[in-house]
Amino acid sequence: MTESTESTESTESTESTESTESTESTESTEITEAAEPTGSVKPAREKAPKVSKEIVYSLSRASRCSGCDRKLVVGEIVKLEKAEEDREALCRVCSKLDDLELIGKGNAKITRLATKYSTRSYVVMKWSEVWKTYERLGILAEPRAIDKAEAEAQVKLANREKKP
Numbered sequence: 279m280t281e282s283t284e285s286t287e288s289t290e291s292t293e294s295t296e297s298t299e300s301t302e303s304t305e306s307t308e309i310t311e312a313a314e315p316t317g318s319v320k321p322a323r324e325k326a327p328k329v330s331k332e333i334v335y336s337l338s339r340a341s342r343c344s345g346c347d348r349k350l351v352v353g354e355i356v357k358l359e360k361a362e363e364d365r366e367a368l369c370r371v372c373s374k375l376d377d378l379e380l381i382g383k384g385n386a387k388i389t390r391l392a393t394k395y396s397t398r399s400y401v402v403m404k405w406s407e408v409w410k411t412y413e414r415l416g417i418l419a420e421p422r423a424i425d426k427a428e429a430e431a432q433v434k435l436a437n438r439e440k441k442p
């Protein structure tokens with residue numbers, strides 16, 4: 279009686295140990311596999327924001343530049359400082375955007391190419407009174423990059439800004 283009980287116990291303990299080991303090894307394998315895709319996602323995410331994708335705004339109401347005190351009219355592209363409640367706007371000259379040109383939305387191909395070729399590009403947002411939200415007006419890119427984009431896409435933008 280005593281012997282049989284011992285043998286049963288030993289058999290059980292051996293089995294349980296084996297099953298525990300196999301479970302552990304399976305788990306660790308799963309974790310390693312799961313960790314790999316996560317690791318490969320990271321560098322891809324770092325690549326995505328290529329250059330500075332800053333946002334600038336088209337003024338929805340007349341304002342004054344907080345840099346040079348120039349009067350700003352509705353529709354002017356400005357850079358808004360962090361304190362949005364104060365509406366601290368910087369004109370295009372003060373925010374060093376005067377060498378960039380606006381491409382209105384609806385020119386997806388040109389926008390994509392110009393963003394690619396421009397070392398600096400900004401998304402231009404405009405406040406919509408109707409929707410009570412900011413909507414994308416277009417982008418600011420270097421004229422040189424827009425020229426290149428036009429040539430490559432074989433499209434001429436109808437309403438390019440005239441530079442003095």
Ligand SMILES: [Zn+2]
Nearest residue numbers: 343346369372
């Ligand atoms: Zn200014």
